[in-house]
Amino acid sequence: MAQPHFSQPAPLTTMADGTVKQINPFSGTEVWTVPGRANRPLTLANPHPEPIDHEAHGKHCAFCTQRVLDSPPEKSRIVATDNGSKILASTGVDDLMKPWEFRRVPNLFEILSFDYWTKNYGYKLPPEAAHRRDRYLSDPAGKAHVLKVLQAKATASGMSYDDWIRIPESERLEGANAFFGGGHDVIISKRHFVEGAEMNNELAASATLTPAEHEMYMKLTIDAMRDLYATNRYMRYVQVFQNWLKPAGASFDHLHKQLVGIDQRSVNAEMEVAKVRSNPNVYNELGVDYAGFQNLIIAENRHAVAFAGFGHRYPTLEVYSKAAEPMPWLQTAEEQRGMSDMLHALHVATGPLVATNEEWHHKPIDVDMPMPWRILLKWRVSTLAGFEGGTKIYVNTIDPWTLRDRVVPRLLEARANGEIASSLNIATECACKVNSLRYNPYL
Numbered sequence: 001m002a003q004p005h006f007s008q009p010a011p012l013t014t015m016a017d018g019t020v021k022q023i024n025p026f027s028g029t030e031v032w033t034v035p036g037r038a039n040r041p042l043t044l045a046n047p048h049p050e051p052i053d054h055e056a057h058g059k060h061c062a063f064c065t066q067r068v069l070d071s072p073p074e075k076s077r078i079v080a081t082d083n084g085s086k087i088l089a090s091t092g093v094d095d096l097m098k099p100w101e102f103r104r105v106p107n108l109f110e111i112l113s114f115d116y117w118t119k120n121y122g123y124k125l126p127p128e129a130a131h132r133r134d135r136y137l138s139d140p141a142g143k144a145h146v147l148k149v150l151q152a153k154a155t156a157s158g159m160s161y162d163d164w165i166r167i168p169e170s171e172r173l174e175g176a177n178a179f180f181g182g183g184h185d186v187i188i189s190k191r192h193f194v195e196g197a198e199m200n201n202e203l204a205a206s207a208t209l210t211p212a213e214h215e216m217y218m219k220l221t222i223d224a225m226r227d228l229y230a231t232n233r234y235m236r237y238v239q240v241f242q243n244w245l246k247p248a249g250a251s252f253d254h255l256h257k258q259l260v261g262i263d264q265r266s267v268n269a270e271m272e273v274a275k276v277r278s279n280p281n282v283y284n285e286l287g288v289d290y291a292g293f294q295n296l297i298i299a300e301n302r303h304a305v306a307f308a309g310f311g312h313r314y315p316t317l318e319v320y321s322k323a324a325e326p327m328p329w330l331q332t333a334e335e336q337r338g339m340s341d342m343l344h345a346l347h348v349a350t351g352p353l354v355a356t357n358e359e360w361h362h363k364p365i366d367v368d369m370p371m372p373w374r375i376l377l378k379w380r381v382s383t384l385a386g387f388e389g390g391t392k393i394y395v396n397t398i399d400p401w402t403l404r405d406r407v408v409p410r411l412l413e414a415r416a417n418g419e420i421a422s423s424l425n426i427a428t429e430c431a432c433k434v435n436s437l438r439y440n441p442y443l
Contacts (some may be wrong), residue, residue, distance in 0.1 A: 085215070189255035242357070248354035341420070351410075
């Protein structure tokens with residue numbers, strides 16, 4: 001089968017000496033991989049672990065199970081049931097003491113504050129959120145919880161206790177609106193360390209979850225996306241991301257995702273919209289199909305496909321949803337599970353000791369062109385330096401084929417051991433059909 005003709009430089013070019021030049025077909029980012037550098041061992045976070053303080057069980061960080069009162073009032077949680085899982089809306093402070101697997105809470109330090117939405121757009125708490133706030137504060141324990149968290153936020157901003165206590169309580173409580181109607185949420189995992197951990201690098205990560213646990217994690221995150229769009233009509237894009245370990249920007253070495261609603265399309269989305277208008281099938285042609293022609297497909301199931309990405313500053317694994325429906329929260333449970341299983345498998349293949357960024361991309365709600373849901377998993381194993389700053393050419397130490405060859409054997413091992421979903425086809429087992437992404441109604 002003939003490969004596609006490009007009106008721009010090909011995404012991948014291998015020079016005579018072995019240097020691989022990469023151009024990201026969507027962002028235009030230029031990346032080089034030079035011979036020999038790809039063989040370097042991965043940089044692992046916390047290479048010199050220490051014994052865990054078992055006296056601090058459940059209290060290792062502000063996200064831990066015994067410190068739920070350190071975070072703002074919970075919005076919702078997901079619990080395991082006999083038939084799978086169920087999302088429960090939180091109504092009062094007593095709910096915080098009930099069992100949970102993952103919980104959704106407001107970020108105490110929002111990227112876009114509640115005031116941003118009120119002062120720039122006249123946004124007000126929706127009636128349901130205002131009712132939940134009033135009910136929460138009517139409980140003395142709930143009010144005490146809210147005031148405690150607001151004080152911690154004020155203290156972190158440099159306010160003394162004496163200055164804080166001088167503010168009338170009614171004025172202090174105005175800050176609670178951000179907890180019930182803000183646009184920056186965190187999805188927190190129950191465990192800090194894996195069961196039976198003895199050393200402080202035995203963290204509970206996406207890679208240590210079971211496929212069923214990872215599905216719950218994804219399910220609650222997707223529901224939070226839906227809810228943010230539904231409750232604030234001024235949000236034009238909800239960015240979902242996961243920073244795993246401090247080298248990747250995590251504040252806590254405790255598994256969590258973040259969702260941030262913004263009032264414009266992301267920069268990437270703006271660049272891609274123009275490409276999609278020119279060629280609605282661009283994600284097939286320059287994404288999955290091109291990866292297939294280059295033998296970079298890593299895994300596939302009925303609803304998702306993964307490949308070693310190209311044109312990224314860091315080694316990147318890409319997961320695309322095959323679903324015709326572009327919005328994650330409108331996909332079927334089976335389609336969502338297909339994406340979850342694929343992403344989980346890539347985390348397992350990467351391992352919990354590698355710092356990573358997980359980036360979600362989906363069609364902005366005000367775009368009329370088809371764009372598929374996709375997730376990038378970036379390995380933060382190198383540091384940008386002066387060469388990159390001066391040339392805007394980025395040196396990625398692992399080329400896509402080497403990345404594929406590192407991941408595939410681990411996937412095969414993990415599937416044989418029952419660590420990942422058995423439904424995944426891996427490497428040469430994949431069909432690699434052209435135009436496998438069904439987001440494009442013009443096909």
